[in-house]
Amino acid sequence: MIVIKTSKEIEYMQESGRIVALAHEEIRKAIKPGVTTGELDQIAEAIILANGATASFKGYHGYPASICASVNNQVIHGIPGGIVLKEGDIVSIDIGAFKNGYHGDAARTHPVGKVDEKALELIKVTEESFFEGLKYCRVGYRLSDVSHAIQKYAEERNFSVVRDFVGHGIGRLMHEDPPIPNYGAPGRGPRLEKGMALAIEPMINIGDFKVKVLDDEWTVITKDGSLSAHYENTVIITDEAPIIITCSKSEVT
Numbered sequence: 001m002i003v004i005k006t007s008k009e010i011e012y013m014q015e016s017g018r019i020v021a022l023a024h025e026e027i028r029k030a031i032k033p034g035v036t037t038g039e040l041d042q043i044a045e046a047i048i049l050a051n052g053a054t055a056s057f058k059g060y061h062g063y064p065a066s067i068c069a070s071v072n073n074q075v076i077h078g079i080p081g082g083i084v085l086k087e088g089d090i091v092s093i094d095i096g097a098f099k100n101g102y103h104g105d106a107a108r109t110h111p112v113g114k115v116d117e118k119a120l121e122l123i124k125v126t127e128e129s130f131f132e133g134l135k136y137c138r139v140g141y142r143l144s145d146v147s148h149a150i151q152k153y154a155e156e157r158n159f160s161v162v163r164d165f166v167g168h169g170i171g172r173l174m175h176e177d178p179p180i181p182n183y184g185a186p187g188r189g190p191r192l193e194k195g196m197a198l199a200i201e202p203m204i205n206i207g208d209f210k211v212k213v214l215d216d217e218w219t220v221i222t223k224d225g226s227l228s229a230h231y232e233n234t235v236i237i238t239d240e241a242p243i244i245i246t247c248s249k250s251e252v253t
């Protein structure tokens with residue numbers, strides 16, 4: 001069942017989203033060769049707590065950290081720790097904040113220092129594929145119109161779309177209905193309605209779409225070892241344009 005949010009609930013979600021965006025901004029500034037993913041986790045957690053929120057991910061099904069930090073061929077759910085970022089890496093940071101009973105959730109992939117052209121293109125296309133999907137985040141479209149737009153955009157540029165993990169509704173729970181695949185035929189699934197809150201999160205690979213989970217039972221990597229990028233925002237469906245609640249003003253493209 002998809003929970004429709006009231007305007008008061010959306011206000012609460014906007015506050016959680018603002019904190020997620022703030023944490024992402026600070027992390028972006030901190031990413032450089034030599035920093036560890038554990039240090040990035042500390043930075044994000046401090047901001048989340050200082051703003052009266054808690055980290056949505058910490059303790060979620062036993063997840064041990066506040067953020068996910070997934071390096072290079074790691075797709076999602078990388079556990080922050082001793083990994084030292086080095087020039088040429090790319091790192092996907094996923095952050096969730098919970099305040100007043102509501103979650104916000106967003107992810108970004110960043111280059112570390114100077115990275116090669118193909119990696120930069122992957123990051124850019126992943127972000128752009130989200131905004132392609134966003135065009136369909138309006139009353140009158142159906143959910144799979146969003147999914148289809150993302151897939152089409154990424155595949156036309158010769159990247160592949162991860163199938164095994166998907167976006168999700170969000171609100172009182174971090175994961176609510178509906179599941180939001182980043183692939184599929186258009187014109188299917190629920191009709192979008194005012195008050196839906198959706199975490200849309202394309203995960204895009206340079207090589208094949210197949211992934212596997214490491215022995216730590218969290219880290220998801222590409223099976224072929226190719227680079228992967230992730231871009232996610234929490235989006236509110238309205239009568240008019242959708243509202244992205246997890247983008248800071250300086251970031252809006």
Ligand code: MF3
Pocket residue numbers: 056057058060063068077094095096105106107168199232
């Ligand atoms: N943004 C991710 C998601 O939507 C975050 C989950 S990480 C977890 O699933 F550790 F909390 F599982």
Ligand code: CO
Pocket residue numbers: 105106167168199201232
């Ligand atoms: Co999410």
